[in-house]
Amino acid sequence: MKIKTSYAAILLSLAAMNTQAVEFVLTNSASGEDVGNWQVSNQSLGLSANTPFSVEKRRLHGGKQLGVDVLIVNNGELTITLVPTRGMGILKVERDGKRILGWDSPVKEVVNPAFIDLESRNGLGWLDGFNEMLVRCGYEWTGHPGVDDNGQLLSLHGRVQNTPASSVKVTIDDAAPHKITIEGEVSERTFKKAELVTLTKLEVTPGSNRFSLHDTLTNQADYDDEYQIIYHSNFGRPILEQGAxxxxAASEISPFNDYAKAGLKEWQTYLGPTKNFDEMVFNLKPIGDADGNSLAVLHNKNGSSGVALGYNVTQLPVLTLWKNTDTEQQGYVTGIEPGTSYAYNTKYQRPLGLVPTIKAGESKHFDVTYTVLRNNKEVSQAVNKVKEIQGQTPLKQLTQPLVDLSKAD
Amino acid sequence: MKIKTSYAAILLSLAAMNTQAVEFVLTNSASGEDVGNWQVSNQSLGLSANTPFSVEKRRLHGGKQLGVDVLIVNNGELTITLVPTRGMGILKVERDGKRILGWDSPVKEVVNPAFIDLESRNGLGWLDGFNEMLVRCGYEWTGHPGVDDNGQLLSLHGRVQNTPASSVKVTIDDAAPHKITIEGEVSERTFKKAELVTLTKLEVTPGSNRFSLHDTLTNQADYDDEYQIIYHSNFGRPILEQGAxxxxAASEISPFNDYAKAGLKEWQTYLGPTKNFDEMVFNLKPIGDADGNSLAVLHNKNGSSGVALGYNVTQLPVLTLWKNTDTEQQGYVTGIEPGTSYAYNTKYQRPLGLVPTIKAGESKHFDVTYTVLRNNKEVSQAVNKVKEIQGQTPLKQLTQPLVDLSKAD
Amino acid sequence: MKIKTSYAAILLSLAAMNTQAVEFVLTNSASGEDVGNWQVSNQSLGLSANTPFSVEKRRLHGGKQLGVDVLIVNNGELTITLVPTRGMGILKVERDGKRILGWDSPVKEVVNPAFIDLESRNGLGWLDGFNEMLVRCGYEWTGHPGVDDNGQLLSLHGRVQNTPASSVKVTIDDAAPHKITIEGEVSERTFKKAELVTLTKLEVTPGSNRFSLHDTLTNQADYDDEYQIIYHSNFGRPILEQGAxxxxAASEISPFNDYAKAGLKEWQTYLGPTKNFDEMVFNLKPIGDADGNSLAVLHNKNGSSGVALGYNVTQLPVLTLWKNTDTEQQGYVTGIEPGTSYAYNTKYQRPLGLVPTIKAGESKHFDVTYTVLRNNKEVSQAVNKVKEIQGQTPLKQLTQPLVDLSKAD
Incomplete structure (x- = not known):
């Protein structure tokens, strides 16, 4: 009798689980299937949500967009455009019909990786497709191009962003607030070289000004492997402007190279579009609260608009700040980039201890939250949160780069 | 009253403009759209043209043609096949159901650039797809492969031909003779490297034996850039034959390399298919009329069939003559190639002053006209036109190549 | 009258030929056409075959499978999955709903060559897509990556497997046993470099446990060329296991390199999945019967399941044995690989006389038969057949590799 009751309870529990969320498999390479153009909304689901939402999958055309799918998640407050064909990157985030997160790259199309040769231009082929708000740089390697100690050219920022997602799944909670979850598996699989599989997960709640990534990297090989990841998060107009x-929260900052030395003191403020500025990169050692949670905030000059990046320093122990305040056409943009590693070539980061190992079968989790700051109050609150984490910890300024690139070959 | 009249006049004028032509956008990467297979004709437009015409867009299949679109323009006299997926190149021109302009390459398929790795074979990957009547070689660079002064491998003949058109538009004039205009935008966009956008335009009038290109290259970057272009125009059977x-019209000719020295004297005549001939290349300095308009004519042995290339020496100051009269299977073909530059690697052309600069925001225009010569009379007229331009200007024969490639690394 | 009769006879003969088989052209790059998803079966053909059969063409989706077609041939006994998009390779063979021939590669998707850059990772890009039971390695070159004598990097195992088939044709005999023939043309065509066209042909009879390949390589160029081919035939579970x-039948065996020396004595038996085993490769000189027909058999430990490869030593004079009994996730697999050549880079095989020439216009034929051995009796018969061919010929064991790779650059 007792057992019977328990069994019934389990069944009920399973039934409850079955109805907790509705799930849509949009793409699945294991079965070889894809739904094509597709859409769902609170209305089509019969949900009378206070905040309307929709998720749409759309095939792009024209130029190098041949065969590219985008996934447009509208939570009623933000419209997030993901690119399954480009490693589940985030192209842009819009609000009130205008882009709020993202930037204007010279690269206008959403480029199918089929048209990209990563090793071209001495390993700079990645630049042919770079225009997203979020690019994952990884996982076999993450940094600048160069020949690694084993003689192999490591192309700029790894391969994952130019890897089409093997599977894409949309899940919508039955119960309010009807959280929307987008899962996409991106696989770096090369016989004898890599079995690094990343289950990317984006979560957003209807009506919210915040969305979060919860990625799980698994080394499916029977051998330990190196890995690296940078969350290359890029922001231009309207947040970036002169005086932004x-x-x-950080305990140390240093210039990436000699050129960045000149900008070290003013690392926190931005120039307007500046001809011949090119890029200045700074390496930060971020600090977190008791749980390791850190925060970085970018806001416009008058503090009425901004973005906050939440991440955890136990997962992503370093932060790269990329200031690319060159001209508008050149791409006026800044990158706030938590990662396991800086942007140096892998061979320079091994001595720094920034090329971690992932054991055979092991999984690593990475959580990054993006909050759109919509007014002075939200910006102030976020800035105060950073100050709170910073507390009394001083920010040490190193005047010399961590790596002496002048000796690089 | 006067103002009112003027206003009305403007409205009328605008209305007239609106009805001057009918326009079809076939592909547009900005909106992510493409019409798919598509066709229009004088009949479908309700135009009782004296000369019937049609324009058809068709998706190819099979082998490396996956995803390739061709655009077939039939003006009643000529059938011109354009390849939007391959940089708006011209595959071939037919007349009376037979090819009149073009050649038989060992490459039989219309290859999707997705299958081409331009830097393969030490920069010769371009050869995997080369089979068109017109290939644009440019615009970042144009010549033979080699490592440039900055250490980057420049692959053969640049990237533009292996770049799918971002947009394709067909315009047909309402009024007779119902000129057909095909516009295709081809973009070379790489973050920090290039923002060279070319609006290619082909114009052809129904019933005409002539079509023309009017291309506009714009440097959309905020920085000046180098550029180079060669209109690699290739002709085999039926025009090319022994004795063709x-x-x-030119003031100077020189052999491209030591091998071509032996053919300098006979540069104007062609051999039949000749085993082990490989290719001989000659560099010409063309001359134009008072307006800079120059002409080159290729005709068959008895002068009953040919093609005339019109171009302007102020836009395209040099002319490459490529004689590839090897065997039929090897590709029996000649190239008549007006350009800003010869076919040397860029590093050899800078000292020759043949690597021009395009300023930030600047546009460069290139006009090339192809006329199919259908009988002895048309050939004679074209040849006479060349002689007229040549006038009393002697053709200086330089026996040594402009570049000493024997010293090349 | 005599002539008239003959003429009628010819007509009758032609009619008979026309009805001997039904033919379906699935893909044809010459006409630019493709049937898309497609299926035929004994039922749809109105054939009341004793053994049902079907052939299905299906487009895959997801990840790097974008645009990939598979062709699934079910003869009632075996289900053979071919991949037209990957050079007509054979992905796997199933029996009773389970894989019998093939292996579990870390590469899970059927990768479109558009996503592969063969020259990446110093010529190892081929590893991004390697997961088939049969990969053809050729035809311009076949072996390990390396810079050839002419300065060109030859990428691993050639280009043909990453070349989509230009044409695919299915033929089914009208008369019982209704032999099924799959023909696919795979073209390696590069201007001035190669015109190697292979008509692959797979034949299988409904109900049979055997299928065969009958490939014809033609050098369509007007010049002689080198060529190489390895039939890289790969088997994992269930046949491969500890004690398999x-x-x-062979007259000589030698280790491929120094590492393989240690496994020479035990070349005939297999380890179970073994960490850090990596791969051991052996070079065999096979022998055939009076007609040159040779046989190699792989069977499981208890001899109840296996596969026999029949090939002809006049066509394929060498045999590579690849023992990759590393861990399951790493790819537990062995390759039994008849070929014109071993797996060394081309430059090392020229001195061995293993880089044959194909004359201009010449064709070379290659026949390989795969027999699924379903029980101890079939395994025994196959093993006895090998012994019969071996006869009294001793197997000479060379302890030193044919090529001294320690001196390789």
Whole structure:
């Protein structure tokens, strides 16, 4: 009798689980299937949500967009455009019909990786497709191109962003607030070389000004492997402008190279579009709260608009700040980039201890939250949160780069 | 009252403009759209043209043609096949159901650039897809493969031909003779490297034996850039044959390399298919009329069939003559190639002053006209036109190549 | 009157030929056409075959499978999955709903060559897509990556497997046993470099446990060329296991490199999945019967399941045995690989006389038969056949590799 009751309870529990969420498999390479153009909304689901939402999958055309799918998640407050064909990257985030997160790259199309040769231009082929708000740089390697110690050219920022997602799944909670979850598996699989599989997960709640990534990298090989990841998060107009500011909880900052030395003191403020500026990169050692949670904030000059990046320093122990305040056409943009590693070539990061190992079968989790700051109050609150984490910890300024690239070959 | 009248006049004028032509957008990467297979004709437009015409867009299949679109323009006299997926190149031109312009390459398929790795074979990957009547070689660079002064491998003949068109538009004039215009935008966009956008335009009038290209290259970057272009125009059977002749208005000719020295004297006449001939290349300095308009003519042995290339020496100051009269299977073909530059690697052309600069925001225009010569009279007229331009200017024969490739690394 | 009769006879003969088989053209790059998803079966053909059969063409989706077609041939006994998009390779063979021939590669998707850059990772890009039971390695070159004598990097195992088939044709005999023939043309065509066209042909009879390949390589160029081919035939579970055995009629065996020396004595038996085993490769000189027909057999430990490869030593004079009994996730697999050549880079095989020439216009034929051995009796018969061919010929064991790779650059 007792057992019977338990059994019934389990069944009920399973039934409850079955109805907790509705799930749509949009793409699945294991079965070889894809739904094509597709859409769902609170209305089509019969949900009378207070905040309307929709998720749409659309095939793009024209130029190098041949065969590219985008996934447009509208939570009623934000419209997030993901690119399954480009490693589940985030192209842009819109609000009130205008882009709020993202930037204007010279690259206008959403480029199918089929048209990209990553090793071209001495390993700079990645630049042919770079225009997203979020690019994952990884996982076999993450940094600048160069020949690694084993003689192999490591192309800029790894391969994952130019890898089409093997599977894409949309899940919508039955119960309010009807959380929307987008899962996409991106696989770096090369016989004898890599079995690094990343289950990317984006979560967003209807009506919210925030969305979060919860990625799980698994080394499916029977051998330990190196890995690296940078969350290359890029922001241009409208947040970036002359006088815009970045605030990040950190204990150390240093120039990436000699050129960045000149900008070290003013690392927190931005120039307007500046001809011949090119890029200045700074390496930060971020700090977190008791749980390791850190925060970096970028906001516009008058503090009425911004973005906050939440991440955890136990997962992503370093932060790269990329200031590319060159001209508008050149791509006026800044990158706030938590990662396991800086942007140096892998061979320079091994001595720094920034090329971690993932054991055979092991999984690594990475959580990054993006909050759109919509007014002075939200910006202030986020800035105060950074200050709170910073507390009394001083920010040490190293005047010399961590790596002496002048000796690089 | 006067103003009112003017206003009305403007409205009328605008209305007239609106009805001057009917326009079809076939592909547009900005909106992510493409019409798919598509066709229009004088009949479908309700135009009782004296000369019937049609324009058809068709998706190819099979082998490396996966995803390739061709655009077939039939003006009643000529059938011109354009390849939007391959940089708006011209595959071939037919007349009376037979190819009149073009050649038989060992490459039989219309290859999707997705299958081409331009830097393969030490920069010769371009050869995997080369089979068109017109290939644009450019615009970042144009010549033979080699490592440039900055250490980057420049692959053969640049990237533009292996770049799918971002947009394709067909315009047909309402009024007779119902000129057909095909516009295709081809973009070379790489973050920090290039923003060279070319609006290619082909114009042809129903019933005409002539079509023309009017291309506009714009440097959309905020920085000046180098550029180079060669209109690699290739002709085999039926025009090319033993005894065929080329006539070009020019003031100087020189062999491209040591091998071509032996053919300098006979540069104007062609051999039949000749085993082990490989290719001989000659560099010409063309001359134009008072307006800079020059002409080159290729005709068959008895002068009953040919093609005339019109171009302007102020836009395209040099002319490459490529004689590839090897065997039929190897590709029996000649190239008559007006350009800003010869076919040397860029590093050899800078000292020759043949690597021009395009300023930030600047546009460069290139006009090339192809006329199919259908009988002895048309050939004679074209040859006479060349002689007229040549006038009393002697053709200086330089026996040594402009570049000493024997010293090349 | 006599002539008239003959003429009628010819007509009758032609009519008979026309009805001997039904033919379906699935893909044809010459006409630019493709049937899309497609299926035929004994039922749809109105054939009341004793053994049902079907052939299905299906487009895959997901990840790097974008645009990939598979062709699934079910003869009632075996289900053979071919991949037209990957050079007509054979992905796997199933029996009773389970894979019998093939293996579990870390590469899970059927990768479109558009996503592969063969020259990446110093010429190892081929590893991004390697997961088939049969990969053809050729035809311009076949072996390990390396810079050839002419300065060109030859990428691993050639280009043909990453070349989509230009045409695919299915033929089914009208008369019982209704032999099924799959023909696919795979073209390696590069201007001035190669015109190697292979008509692959797979034949299988409904109900049979055997299928065969009859490939014809033609050099369509006007010049002689080198060529190489390895039939890289790969088997994992269920046949491969600890104690599995390989038997091959051969007169000589040698280790491929120094590492393989240690496994020379035990070349016929297999380890179970073994960490850090990596791969051991052996070079065999096979022998055939009076007609040159040779046989190699792989069977499981208890001899109840296996596969026999029949090939002809006049066509394929060498045999590579690839023992990759590393861990399951790493790819537990062995390759039994008849070929014109071993797996060394081309430059090392020229001195061995293993880089044959194909004359201009010449064709070379290659026949390979795969027999699924379903029980101890079939395994025994196959093993006895190998012994019969071996006869009294001793197997000479060379302890040193044919090529001294320690001196390789």
């Amino acid at each position: 500011k970045v605030i990040a | 002749k080329v006539i070009a | 055995k390989v038997i091959a």
